[in-house]
Structure formats: structure tokens, C-alpha cells
Amino acid sequence: METMQLHRGRLVDHIHLVVRDLDASRRFYQAVLDALEVPIGGDGDGFFWADELFVSSAESPAAQGTLTGRVHLAFQARDEAMVEAFHRAALAAGGRDNGAPGLRPYHPGYYGAFVLDPDGNNIEAVHHGPAKRSAASVEVTFEG
Incomplete structure (x- = not known):
């Protein structure tokens, strides 16, 4: 695995998701990351990674046999x-x-979309843009 530079000032260094079905997760995250123009960085027996996201099966030595609980993970979009x-x-x-994609009332210009991955994790893409329209009338509902 290629070693990256250490960047001080970031809150999160990496996120590790332990999933039930690595193949299903690989298909899901490959599609999501392609849409976000983030390449898969590498893979190995029981895992793959992209940027600061590491996804493995429960059988992977790093997982210690335990699935992660439900996670909300938000990717930045251009x-x-x-x-x-x-x-x-x-x-x-x-x-x-x-x-579905749309403005959210979290702050002006917050445009996001949410999906559940194969393990039920709440995965989001968000663009923090200028406040062009009012989000006050946007109704936000989450399932699960």
C-alpha cells in the first residue's frame, strides 16, 4: 500500500468499514467513488481502499471478526x-x-443526497454551495 503524507489539521485520518459482503460493497463504492471522481487506491485479500476510506470483510485481520455498526459517512462533491x-x-x-438530491436546511447552500449502502450505512454526498435558493421550505425525511 502506498504511504501518504501526514496532513495536520484534519480531524479524521481514515475510516474503516467492516462489511458483510465485500463484493457487493466493492460494486457499490466503486460506482459511488467513480461518480465522485475518486479512484480506488488499492485492494488485497479481504479489503479495498480509496483515499481515507478502508473497507474490509469481517475475516480481514484488521477487522478482528466484527462488523462495524451503522455509520453516517459524507463525501464532498464538487x-x-x-x-x-x-x-x-x-x-x-x-x-x-x-x-433524494436537494437543498437541506442545515445551512444556506447545503445540497446533499443520501443512500443506504449494502450494510445499511447512511452514505451522503454534499456540496456546500452559495445560498441561491431558500432551503426553508425543503422537507427532509430519513428512512431507517
Whole structure:
């Protein structure tokens, strides 16, 4: 595995998801990451990784035989179109809709979409853009 530079000032160094079905997760995350223009960094027996995301099977030595609990993971998107591409790709790759692309009331310009991955993790793509429209009338619902 290639060693990356240490970047001080980041809150999170990496995230490790331990999944039931590594092949299903690989298909899902490959599609999602392609839509976000993030390449898979590498893989090995029982795992794959991209940037700071590490995904493995429970049989992987790093997992110690335990699946992770439900996680909410948000990826940054360049623009609203990338959020929409993420949502389409995730659904086509077996994800379940958990919030269609749209403005959210979290702060002005927050444009996001939510899907559940094969393990039920809440995966989001978000673009923090300028406040062009009012999000006050946007109704946000989450399943699960």
C-alpha cells in the first residue's frame, strides 16, 4: 500500500468499514467513488481502499471478526451535478434511497443526497454551495 503524507489539521485520518459482503460493497463504492471522481487506491485479500476510506470483510485481520455498526459517512462533491451523479450511481449499484438530491436546511447552500449502502450505512454526498435558493421550505425525511 502506498504511504501518504501526514496532513495536520484534519480531524479524521481514515475510516474503516467492516462489511458483510465485500463484493457487493466493492460494486457499490466503486460506482459511488467513480461518480465522485475518486479512484480506488488499492485492494488485497479481504479489503479495498480509496483515499481515507478502508473497507474490509469481517475475516480481514484488521477487522478482528466484527462488523462495524451503522455509520453516517459524507463525501464532498464538487457541485450539485456531482451530488446527483452520486445518487444515481449509488441506486444503480444496489444502494437504497435515503434522501433524494436537494437543498437541506442545515445551512444556506447545503445540497446533499443520501443512500443506504449494502450494510445499511447512511452514505451522503454534499456540496456546500452559495445560498441561491431558500432551503426553508425543503422537507427532509430519513428512512431507517
